[in-house]
Amino acid sequence: MIINYFDDLLRKPTLFKDESKLDINYLPKKLPHREKELSLLSQLFLALITNPNSISRKVLITGKTGIGKTATVKLFGEMLKDAAKRRKMNIKYIHINCRKERTSYKVLIKIIRTINLNFPKRGYSPQDLIDTILDLVKVRNIHLLIVLDELNYLIDKDRDLIYSLTRLNDDSFNEPQRLSLIGIIRDISCLNNLDRSTLSTLQRNIIKFNNYSRKQIYEIIKFRAEDSLKENVASEDIIVSIVDLILERGDLRYGLNLLWRACKIAESKNLLKITAECLRLGNQETIPFLTQDILCYLSTQKLIFLLSIVKSLQKSKTPSISINEIVKLYSVLCENLNLSARSYSQLWNYLQEFKREKIISIKILSEKIKGRKSLIEILDASLPKLEDFILKKLQSREIFL
Numbered sequence: 001m002i003i004n005y006f007d008d009l010l011r012k013p014t015l016f017k018d019e020s021k022l023d024i025n026y027l028p029k030k031l032p033h034r035e036k037e038l039s040l041l042s043q044l045f046l047a048l049i050t051n052p053n054s055i056s057r058k059v060l061i062t063g064k065t066g067i068g069k070t071a072t073v074k075l076f077g078e079m080l081k082d083a084a085k086r087r088k089m090n091i092k093y094i095h096i097n098c099r100k101e102r103t104s105y106k107v108l109i110k111i112i113r114t115i116n117l118n119f120p121k122r123g124y125s126p127q128d129l130i131d132t133i134l135d136l137v138k139v140r141n142i143h144l145l146i147v148l149d150e151l152n153y154l155i156d157k158d159r160d161l162i163y164s165l166t167r168l169n170d171d172s173f174n175e176p177q178r179l180s181l182i183g184i185i186r187d188i189s190c191l192n193n194l195d196r197s198t199l200s201t202l203q204r205n206i207i208k209f210n211n212y213s214r215k216q217i218y219e220i221i222k223f224r225a226e227d228s229l230k231e232n233v234a235s236e237d238i239i240v241s242i243v244d245l246i247l248e249r250g251d252l253r254y255g256l257n258l259l260w261r262a263c264k265i266a267e268s269k270n271l272l273k274i275t276a277e278c279l280r281l282g283n284q285e286t287i288p289f290l291t292q293d294i295l296c297y298l299s300t301q302k303l304i305f306l307l308s309i310v311k312s313l314q315k316s317k318t319p320s321i322s323i324n325e326i327v328k329l330y331s332v333l334c335e336n337l338n339l340s341a342r343s344y345s346q347l348w349n350y351l352q353e354f355k356r357e358k359i360i361s362i363k364i365l366s367e368k369i370k371g372r373k374s375l376i377e378i379l380d381a382s383l384p385k386l387e388d389f390i391l392k393k394l395q396s397r398e399i400f401l
């Protein structure tokens with residue numbers, strides 16, 4: 001055999017055992033410290049197996065970002081599919097992320113296409129689609145478990161779909177029940193806009209996912225590191241440092257991403273293990289690159305206004321905040337800097353721009369007065385990091401706050 005020396009030279013040693021196991025979409029085989037929730041879900045959906053199509057179960061899951069809601073429900077879905085398959089039962093599990101499928105039309109098409117791949121994408125009304133789903137499950141004798149993940153994105157825009165989905169079985173009393181639902185949201189307050197009966201249907205079974213404790217976060221990160229990295233690549237000290245870094249927000253997605261970054265940096269420096277410096281470098285980059293790019297081109301006024309949003313959110317310690325509160329802080333900042341504050345409608349335009357750039361999201365509570373009854377939220381960036389980044393940008397423009 002001819003040896004190709006290039007292959008050898010190009011095959012750089014890797015510190016990963018399996019890099020894909022730190023991918024954001026990877027589903028671990030087990031989820032330590034979510035056993036209770038998995039068991040509860042199994043109990044709630046047991047009748048789907050013991051007494052097929054006898055009930056339509058609706059469950060709501062709540063809890064902060066990055067604490068394993070999606071992963072737990074997906075792992076439960078795997079268990080359900082497996083249990084059904086072994087008993088030759090026709091249960092279909094469909095996981096839909098409502099942040100991606102942003103309209104009820106897209107959600108419904110997605111549901112249909114997991115049953116019938118060839119279904120055309122256009123030319124139907126939502127009611128047509130719902131009828132199609134009902135027909136399909138009947139003809140093919142299926143029980144559907146639909147998971148609407150990040151359901152809040154749909155509730156804000158389209159309450160009718162949730163209404164229809166929670167009602168689907170009701171007008172066919174005594175008929176086989178063929179549809180169950182799991183909704184996943186961050187907190188229950190986003191349901192306030194729903195009508196009473198939908199609300200009461202959904203609130204019957206709520207599973208609240210509690211935050212992980214420090215010890216639990218430590219064990220999970222350790223488990224995920226052992227699963228994905230070669231031995232001794234992440235030392236005890238490094239794991240403890242990651243736990244410390246994510247403890248305040250408790251967001252494991254951030255912690256796992258940090259572990260991945262730090263390991264990549266160690267590799268690029270030809271090290272044999274992750275050092276504190278790799279971790280520090282990895283942690284510096286954690287405002288999404290896209291956001292960094294956008295921030296660089298914002299005018300000083302816009303940056304100051306964005307800073308007011310970040311500071312107000314940090315002060316309030318709630319996930320979202322009213323515009324009035326932001327404007328109050330903004331006025332103070334402008335006064336300190338001797339700048340004239342922009343008018344309310346200009347600020348409203350800034351908000352629209354931030355929204356278009358996906359830096360913030362705006363929740364409208366009442367349409368009446370332009371924006372007065374809206375809540376502002378920052379989704380994907382750590383607030384202290386964002387604050388730091390904006391302050392540095394302002395400093396580079398000779399503005400010191």
Ligand SMILES: Nc1ncnc2c1ncn2[C@@H]1O[C@H](COP(=O)(O)OP(=O)(O)O)[C@@H](O)[C@H]1O
Nearest residue numbers: 031032034065066067068069070071220252253
């Ligand atoms: N108990 C756990 N064991 C192992 N990994 C976990 C656990 N909980 C969460 N994760 C991982 O942390 C990340 C965030 O979890 P995710 O389910 O996406 O959170 P949520 O849906 O609550 O925002 C995922 O990569 C997931 O695999």
Ligand SMILES: [Mg+2]
Nearest residue numbers: 069070071149
């Ligand atoms: Mg999730």
